[in-house]
Amino acid sequence: MPLELTFLGTGTSVGIPMIGCHCRVCASNDPRNTRRRTSLHVSTGEVAFVIDTPPDFRQQVLDFGIERVDAVVFTHAHADHIFGFDDIRRFNTLKGGVIPAYGDAETLGDVQRVFSYIGNKPSPHGLYRPLVDFIEVTEPFQVGDVRLTPLDVQHGRKMTGYRMDHGPYRIGYVPDCHGMPASTVKRLAGVDVMILDALRYRPHPSHICVQESLELLSKIGAKASYLIHLCHDVDHAELEATLPPSVHVSYDGLRLRLPQG
Ligand SMILES: [Zn+2]
Numbered sequence: 001m002p003l004e005l006t007f008l009g010t011g012t013s014v015g016i017p018m019i020g021c022h023c024r025v026c027a028s029n030d031p032r033n034t035r036r037r038t039s040l041h042v043s044t045g046e047v048a049f050v051i052d053t054p055p056d057f058r059q060q061v062l063d064f065g066i067e068r069v070d071a072v073v074f075t076h077a078h079a080d081h082i083f084g085f086d087d088i089r090r091f092n093t094l095k096g097g098v099i100p101a102y103g104d105a106e107t108l109g110d111v112q113r114v115f116s117y118i119g120n121k122p123s124p125h126g127l128y129r130p131l132v133d134f135i136e137v138t139e140p141f142q143v144g145d146v147r148l149t150p151l152d153v154q155h156g157r158k159m160t161g162y163r164m165d166h167g168p169y170r171i172g173y174v175p176d177c178h179g180m181p182a183s184t185v186k187r188l189a190g191v192d193v194m195i196l197d198a199l200r201y202r203p204h205p206s207h208i209c210v211q212e213s214l215e216l217l218s219k220i221g222a223k224a225s226y227l228i229h230l231c232h233d234v235d236h237a238e239l240e241a242t243l244p245p246s247v248h249v250s251y252d253g254l255r256l257r258l259p260q261g
């Protein structure tokens with residue numbers, strides 16, 4: 001079955017345009033410079049899920065015509081990755097049941113603390129709160145016909161990246177990253193598509209910058225790579241023009257279809 005990846009958001013935590021900023025990227029007419037907070041929708045004929053539910057989640061799924069989410073996978077509990085989680089309840093209704101949410105123990109602990117009213121028991125008053133089974137993952141696990149391998153990533157707090165295997169395809173997804181252990185690089189080596197943090201041109205204490213991202217990508221050696229979690233220092237067309245042929249700047253609404261799963 002085909003595998004479809006939809007980039008629901010590609011921006012850093014404040015989103016682009018930033019509130020109150022009139023720089024050339026925030027004021028740009030290029031729609032690829034408008035960046036909602038980072039999230040990815042993954043769909044096969046059998047299953048559909050999202051990685052992270054940012055504050056923009058509701059508008060993202062409306063804008064990009066997403067009508068199916070069977071599961072949520074979390075990378076980490078920074079606000080820009082979890083604060084749209086309440087809107088998952090529409091997918092409880094559409095799916096007609098409880099939705100599993102996967103992540104590492106620390107991340108799920110934080111999500112459950114923030115959304116303390118969310119559980120897996122229906123309320124007599126209807127679906128005004130999501131129905132979720134929280135499932136801690138440390139080993140590879142299956143979501144429909146996609147196998148996900150959790151990956152250790154450095155980001156100043158617990159952060160889990162994922163490798164997704166579907167049929168012949170391997171996809172790496174690491175939206176927030178300040179470095180990765182050799183074991184993670186090894187698990188990502190040679191993936192078909194690598195989606196990786198590249199916040200800005202200058203170094204940052206908890207993210208890799210463009211140059212560091214390119215260095216990491218040369219070690220990973222993906223067939224195609226997409227830079228994500230970008231801030232307003234990065235103009236889409238300007239950065240794209242400087243990249244090696246296999247590396248691209250992602251943008252909101254970008255869809256990748258891998259034909260034969
Ligand atoms: Zn982030």
Ligand SMILES: [Zn+2]
Pocket residue numbers: 017018021022023024025026027232
């Ligand atoms: Zn700006």
Ligand SMILES: [Zn+2]
Pocket residue numbers: 076078155176
């Ligand atoms: Zn983060």
